[in-house]
Amino acid sequence: MKNEFKDFSIIDKELTVDGTVSTKGRLIIKGVVKGTLVGQNVVIAEEGAVYADAKVGSITIGGIFDGEVRALKELIILSTGSCKGKIVCKDFVVETGGILNAHVTCINARDDDSKKILLASGKNK
Numbered sequence: 001m002k003n004e005f006k007d008f009s010i011i012d013k014e015l016t017v018d019g020t021v022s023t024k025g026r027l028i029i030k031g032v033v034k035g036t037l038v039g040q041n042v043v044i045a046e047e048g049a050v051y052a053d054a055k056v057g058s059i060t061i062g063g064i065f066d067g068e069v070r071a072l073k074e075l076i077i078l079s080t081g082s083c084k085g086k087i088v089c090k091d092f093v094v095e096t097g098g099i100l101n102a103h104v105t106c107i108n109a110r111d112d113d114s115k116k117i118l119l120a121s122g123k124n125k
Contacts, residue, residue: 013047021052029063046080061098 007025011017015031022038029048037054044050048063058073059065061081069075071089079097087104094100 011048044081046078 007023008028009023009025010028011021011031011033013030016034017031018034020036020038021027021033024040026041026043027039028043028045029050030045031048033048033050033052035052037050037052037056039054040057042054042056042059044059044061044063044065046062050063050065050067052067054065054067054069054071056069056071058075059069059071060076060078061083062078063080064082066084068086069083069089071087073089074091074093075083075087075089076092077083077094077098077100079095081095082099082101084101085103087102088107089104090107092104092106
């Protein structure tokens with residue numbers, strides 16, 4: 001089986017990043033990110049927090065997310081996660097116990113314009 005995420009990065013506990021975070025591969029956030037987040041596969045751990053505008057391939061929220069997120073594939077809120085703000089994504093899952101307080105737009109994968117809708121949503125801030 002091919003390793004889909006060869007690149008791997010961690011923003012560890014007690015680390016705060018204020019500005020733009022851009023990464024390929026998988027990013028695990030155990031600390032705090034404020035500003036802008038761009039990534040392929042992002043995981044916010046239970047102890048992590050993100051206060052940002054994010055454009056990602058997929059995101060799993062086990063901690064706190066507050067802001068606007070555009071996920072080309074999926075957004076998952078785990079039972080320990082909390083999401084507030086605005087969401088545009090293809091697939092969307094909230095586990096029992098997860099907290100959602102956001103405006104959600106799910107795009108249809110079969111819709112030819114779905115990618116255009118997703119990308120355009122970032123222009124209307």
